[in-house]
Amino acid sequence: MSQRINPELKKELLKFGAKDWNDCYHCGNCTATCQLTEREILFPRKAIRQAQMGLTESLASNADPWLCYYCGDCSDTCPRDANPGEIMMTLRRYLTSVYDWTGFSGMLYKSAKAHIVVMLVLFLSVVAAFLIFGGPMITELTSDGGVRLNTFAPAEIIAGIDHIVLLTLSFFLLTNMINMYYKVVLKDKTVHIPWYLYFTEIGEALLNFGTQLRFSKCNKSRMYWFGHWFLMIGYVTMFVLIIFFLSWFQTDNINVWYHPQRLIGYIITAGFLFGTIFFMIGRIRKKKQIFKHSHHSDWIFVVLLFLVAFSGILIHIFRINGLPFATYYTYVAHLAFEIPMVVTFVAFSKWSHLAYRPLAIYFSNMKKKTRELQLKSKLSVSY
Amino acid sequence: MEEIKIGVYVCWCGTNIAKMVDVDQVVDQIKFLPDVAVARNYKYMCSDPGQDMIIRDIKQHHLNRVVVAACSPRIHELTFRKALAKAGLNPMMFQMANIREQVAWVHTDREKATKKAVSLVHAAINRVKWHESLDKRTIEVNPATLVIGGGVAGMSAALEIANAGKQVYLVEKSKKLGGYAAQLDLTFPHFYSARQLIKPMIRHVEDHKNIRIFKPMQINQIFGYMGNFQSTLQLANGDETKLKFGNIIVATGLQPFDPSEITSYNYGKLPDVVTSLEFEKMLAKGRIETCEGKEPKNVAIIHCVGSRNANYHEYCSRTCCMTALKFANQIRSALPESNIFDLYADMRSFGKGCEELYTQTSRKNVIFLRFDQQNGLPEIRSTNGEEAVSMLIEFTEQFSKEQVEVPADLVILMVAMESHADAKDISHIAGISMCGNSFFIEKHPKLDPVATTSDGVFIVGTCQAPKDIPDSISQAKAAAARVLATIHVGTIEVDVITATVNEDICCGCQTCVSVCPYKAISFNKEKGVSEVNEILCKGCGTCGSTCPTGAIRSRHFTDQQILSQIQGLLSPDNKFEKM
Ligand SMILES: Cc1cc2nc3c(=O)[nH]c(=O)nc-3n(C[C@H](O)[C@H](O)[C@H](O)COP(=O)(O)OP(=O)(O)OC[C@H]3O[C@@H](n4cnc5c(N)ncnc54)[C@H](O)[C@@H]3O)c2cc1C
Ligand code: SF4
Ligand code: SF4
Ligand code: SF4
Ligand code: SF4
Ligand code: SF4
Numbered sequence: 001m002s003q004r005i006n007p008e009l010k011k012e013l014l015k016f017g018a019k020d021w022n023d024c025y026h027c028g029n030c031t032a033t034c035q036l037t038e039r040e041i042l043f044p045r046k047a048i049r050q051a052q053m054g055l056t057e058s059l060a061s062n063a064d065p066w067l068c069y070y071c072g073d074c075s076d077t078c079p080r081d082a083n084p085g086e087i088m089m090t091l092r093r094y095l096t097s098v099y100d101w102t103g104f105s106g107m108l109y110k111s112a113k114a115h116i117v118v119m120l121v122l123f124l125s126v127v128a129a130f131l132i133f134g135g136p137m138i139t140e141l142t143s144d145g146g147v148r149l150n151t152f153a154p155a156e157i158i159a160g161i162d163h164i165v166l167l168t169l170s171f172f173l174l175t176n177m178i179n180m181y182y183k184v185v186l187k188d189k190t191v192h193i194p195w196y197l198y199f200t201e202i203g204e205a206l207l208n209f210g211t212q213l214r215f216s217k218c219n220k221s222r223m224y225w226f227g228h229w230f231l232m233i234g235y236v237t238m239f240v241l242i243i244f245f246l247s248w249f250q251t252d253n254i255n256v257w258y259h260p261q262r263l264i265g266y267i268i269t270a271g272f273l274f275g276t277i278f279f280m281i282g283r284i285r286k287k288k289q290i291f292k293h294s295h296h297s298d299w300i301f302v303v304l305l306f307l308v309a310f311s312g313i314l315i316h317i318f319r320i321n322g323l324p325f326a327t328y329y330t331y332v333a334h335l336a337f338e339i340p341m342v343v344t345f346v347a348f349s350k351w352s353h354l355a356y357r358p359l360a361i362y363f364s365n366m367k368k369k370t371r372e373l374q375l376k377s378k379l380s381v382s383y
Numbered sequence: 384m385e386e387i388k389i390g391v392y393v394c395w396c397g398t399n400i401a402k403m404v405d406v407d408q409v410v411d412q413i414k415f416l417p418d419v420a421v422a423r424n425y426k427y428m429c430s431d432p433g434q435d436m437i438i439r440d441i442k443q444h445h446l447n448r449v450v451v452a453a454c455s456p457r458i459h460e461l462t463f464r465k466a467l468a469k470a471g472l473n474p475m476m477f478q479m480a481n482i483r484e485q486v487a488w489v490h491t492d493r494e495k496a497t498k499k500a501v502s503l504v505h506a507a508i509n510r511v512k513w514h515e516s517l518d519k520r521t522i523e524v525n526p527a528t529l530v531i532g533g534g535v536a537g538m539s540a541a542l543e544i545a546n547a548g549k550q551v552y553l554v555e556k557s558k559k560l561g562g563y564a565a566q567l568d569l570t571f572p573h574f575y576s577a578r579q580l581i582k583p584m585i586r587h588v589e590d591h592k593n594i595r596i597f598k599p600m601q602i603n604q605i606f607g608y609m610g611n612f613q614s615t616l617q618l619a620n621g622d623e624t625k626l627k628f629g630n631i632i633v634a635t636g637l638q639p640f641d642p643s644e645i646t647s648y649n650y651g652k653l654p655d656v657v658t659s660l661e662f663e664k665m666l667a668k669g670r671i672e673t674c675e676g677k678e679p680k681n682v683a684i685i686h687c688v689g690s691r692n693a694n695y696h697e698y699c700s701r702t703c704c705m706t707a708l709k710f711a712n713q714i715r716s717a718l719p720e721s722n723i724f725d726l727y728a729d730m731r732s733f734g735k736g737c738e739e740l741y742t743q744t745s746r747k748n749v750i751f752l753r754f755d756q757q758n759g760l761p762e763i764r765s766t767n768g769e770e771a772v773s774m775l776i777e778f779t780e781q782f783s784k785e786q787v788e789v790p791a792d793l794v795i796l797m798v799a800m801e802s803h804a805d806a807k808d809i810s811h812i813a814g815i816s817m818c819g820n821s822f823f824i825e826k827h828p829k830l831d832p833v834a835t836t837s838d839g840v841f842i843v844g845t846c847q848a849p850k851d852i853p854d855s856i857s858q859a860k861a862a863a864a865r866v867l868a869t870i871h872v873g874t875i876e877v878d879v880i881t882a883t884v885n886e887d888i889c890c891g892c893q894t895c896v897s898v899c900p901y902k903a904i905s906f907n908k909e910k911g912v913s914e915v916n917e918i919l920c921k922g923c924g925t926c927g928s929t930c931p932t933g934a935i936r937s938r939h940f941t942d943q944q945i946l947s948q949i950q951g952l953l954s955p956d957n958k959f960e961k962m
Contacts (some may be wrong), residue, residue, distance in 0.1 A: 080742075
């Protein structure tokens, strides 16, 4: 079956960030340079071609953009300055919106205005919720001189709200992931993956999720890999804490500094601050390829994350030093930053790559193995 | 007859010859042969001391024949002939024996090789005895020039010659000067208007006092030879005019390929499939439209139509890639919202400003798609009114290997450039050869791309090979320079090695007339014998060996010369004595 070329796709893709990418004339230099591409999984040129030609279906079933970690080698060496790395970044944004069946993702990505309005509404809703449902702001301190934060915002209730938000977002993310599976694996009629590969190939995907080893293969910047990894570890730890251990974490006690509750908090904050400051400086200096082109979603994300981390550490300082009002207000601000960030980014924008990347590795490896098997059986037939 | 005194010189060619041929032995063997006055060997005969040695000997020993046994005559025959002339001897009194390529380089047995060398030198000595003095002849060049074809190439050549003050006769088949360039809208890569480039040129040609234009006019026959051609033109009023000219410049140009023979493109069946030339005319009219007069939303351009395909023409037409990019730019300016698809096989954007045009075009939202003719041509089919778009083009895109279909309301076929349909006639009339693709063949593809094997006949522009306007003009001006050079010198030297007919013996059978590849022999009806035009004769010897009565004698290749050469070769005296 022929696929109809869709010239409109290009106009659509332009809104997801990249400049015009017709410059690429398919010399293949980028694919040759890329450390991550391999036989049977060739990128970024192939995906650029699909984008140029407006092959909507081929693009939707192409998981390659998720395998790129944007080291920028290809962009550095492209003879036509076609910015292949940035095109892959754009395609990741586009694919996020393709997997998202609600259409919310596309809206956030395509319009900075829409994203900011959504964030503002959520921010104000959180503030309003505290005004209406918040506990009493008592100034009386605990026996060891800390603020009684759990009276104003009881950990169980906050945890409950967290659970509701999480469940909702999980639902969306999970359905998007299933959609991705449908588009990448089921709709690709060229491969029929044997069932056992589903088990044998899961290991590498999980390993990558934990270590981002593939990322470190883009060996140009250890620092970048570390910043990214540290941020990711901080983020996942924070998630686990606020979902499962919030009552333990959000305590009114002032523990000794080496108490795990404090240590873990510090590590998360350090990860966040280090990662976000590193990225912000990078995006301002624009020296590395990956930082040269910033989409509005990149800025909103990194600034919010910084604010979340910064307000988090302030709460901690104010609380153990017995400053009740400062503690309460920063706590409200902390949640008013955190909720919009989580809601817009986890399932519909940048953070969803946490799920899509390992899935892409998983699917791609299965497809690759299947192709190799197909090739082998073809060869053995012809002999 | 004066006494024959031959000087024989055997060259070592460094070690090239000396390694395999015992040069001392050769000299020892032949120095006792009759008429040999001097025999020597030397390290490098072609060097100045080597040549001086010959000159000195000629003067001292009053030599009147010289034999050099060395390399191929192709390399140094002329060198030694010149040395003879310097010493006051007729240069034809010379013979060369090739003991390098024909002996030293091809044999491994020194003894046998030396014996063969002796035989070859003996043969040369025998031959040179029969050599005759032949003198160079010159003829005068008629200063007028005939130009056939009034396209950019023909006009450029005509103007160049006319501006130098020489007469030009310009013969154009159609009613108008300008050729195809005059039918174009804009030109790549600078987007100059073709009309603004060509119109002043036409005016110049028409107003020039040294150019006489004949149009519409066709030339049917040309007689004569370089320097002295003539032809008779039939004028429209029934009169005849006789033209005399010394050189001919052929500029009959191109014709576009007819794409209706490519079935998958449906040209002629689908009204919105047009050729590049038809599209030029549409652009010149100022409106891009479909057959229904609507602005097309989707325009597709297909490259290599009839080019680079063994079924049509294997060659690349050279200008169509750039013309396609030119179209894409023009469509983008005229229809900013349209979708432009460029289906190409390879993008050939060589030349000044051309790759830049490609880069510039790729930034104008043109979708480039690559097909491979070997894997099947794109198929254009109608949607039969079932969709908003009128046609779909289906093919496998080579950079993605995806089977795709391109929507199109207007399709432009970049048709191949063929040589003009008249090329075959002109090739007979002007005596030029055609290659398998019907383009005229140049004298040498690298070293002389302007001249032809017929002296005084030059080819310029697209009749020689597909090319663009600047290349056509460059070639035209180069030919003009060549023509002006011969006019400036005023005379031409003609080769001395020609055939002659002994009228007493010739029986008038005219066998020679039919075999001469250069049309150098004509039959004199009054005398009833054949005559050789010594200017046209290339001395190939075909006539001499065909003539049943032996009336034709090839100068410098007489029977006597050849027979005695063979005798020398087979002489029982040729032996090798071990030292
Ligand atoms: C669609 C198209 C677009 C093009 N666009 C460009 C462009 O943008 N830029 C560019 O540089 N080039 C372009 N070209 C190429 C350009 O047209 C040619 O390089 C140029 O026309 C060659 O000139 P010419 O004089 O060799 O041949 P022609 O233009 O073919 O002229 C030959 C002349 O000889 C005459 N003739 C033929 N046979 C006889 C005969 N037997 N006796 C007397 N006269 C005869 C013909 O009538 C004609 O007038 C394009 C070509 C095509 C087909
Ligand atoms: S993006 Fe650049 S390097 Fe890659 S194929 Fe295109 S032109 Fe070549
Ligand atoms: S940015 Fe790096 S990882 Fe991504 S495609 Fe280019 S070279 Fe490969
Ligand atoms: S110039 Fe381009 S379109 Fe024309 S024949 Fe050559 S490759 Fe094909
Ligand atoms: S510059 Fe490149 S594309 Fe052009 S002819 Fe040379 S090798 Fe070919
Ligand atoms: S020698 Fe050759 S060219 Fe000369 S007249 Fe005879 S056949 Fe013709």
